[in-house]
Amino acid sequence: MPTWKWTIKGIVDDVTECGCCGRRGLKRTVAMMPLDANGNEDGTAEDVVYYGTSCAADALSWTQGKVTDTARTAQAERDQRDAYARRMLSIYAPVEFAPVRDQARVHYGRNAHQRDTGVKATEEVAKLLAEARATLADTTTGPARPSRIEDFRRYLVIFSSDERIYLVRRVPEDETERQEQAATAQRRADQIRGSVRVVAALDAEAARDVAYADDLTRDWNTKAWQAAHA
Structure with a gap:
């Protein structure tokens, strides 16, 4: 049975005060969730504490290096x-x-x-x-992230002649800039005998997935964007 009382959820830079010793002005703090007697997480985001690496190391009986490495790994997994x-x-x-x-x-x-x-x-x-x-x-290691269709942004995607993604760029809000971007993209696509698609997504990586999707998926993607911005 585990002997520790906490599990590390990640590392944050928007909480700069240690919840253990009260030290302020820290560059980062470690987000820690309490565990029950069986080593299972025992709480929600509201129960997470934010300790400096030194206090987190003391609480876990670890070295600061191990705390930092574990926190970064946990944060990377959350980002994934x-x-x-x-x-x-x-x-x-x-x-x-x-x-x-x-x-x-x-x-x-x-x-x-x-x-x-x-x-x-x-x-x-x-x-x-x-x-x-x-x-x-989930607000364990930061504020809630955008998740609505209204939060989608448009991305311009240039494909090469072999249908590989050559370039992904966020579409500007300004109409003049959008037109200039579209013209430049089309010229480049013509040069490499490729094509241009515009899709809506929560970020550039997701836009790649949408751009590679079938026609029906992209059709509904366009409809949803238009409906959200009608």
């Missing part, structure tokens, strides 16, 4: 979960209220192994969206 959540939302949120047939085509198109297995696409889409939203709403 966030990135996956943004991808799932960027793909599936636009089809959340689409006809069942379209949801099925989008989901099974990405998960062919689930076709004809009894798995219902609508249930899987709902599950993926719920999990993604919960991930981005």
Whole structure:
């Protein structure tokens, strides 16, 4: 049975006061969740404490180096979960209220192994969206992250002649800048015999996923963006 009382959730730079000794002006603090007698997490984001690395090391009976390495690893894992959540939302949120047939085509198109297995696409889409939203709403190591279609931003994606992504750029808000960007992108695409697509997503990496998706996914992506900004 574990002898420690805490587990490290990540490392943050927006909390600069140690919750143990009260020292202020720290460059970063370690987010720590309490554990129960069986070593399971015992609380929610509200129960997380933020300690300086020295106090965290004392609480865990670790070296400061081990605390820092563990915190950075935990934060990197959280960042990966966030990135996956943004991808799932960027793909599936636009089809959340689409006809069942379209949801099925989008989901099974990405998960062919689930076709004809009894798995219902609508249930899987709902599950993926719920999990993604919960991930981005978690405030353990920082504020909630954007997760709504209204939070999507448009990205211009240039493909090379072999359908590989050559460049991804955020589309500017200013109309003149948008036109200039579009013209420049088209010229570059023509030079490399490629193509240009504009998609909406929560970040640039998610935009890559949407850009590579099938036509139906991109059609619903465009509809969702237009509806959110009508």
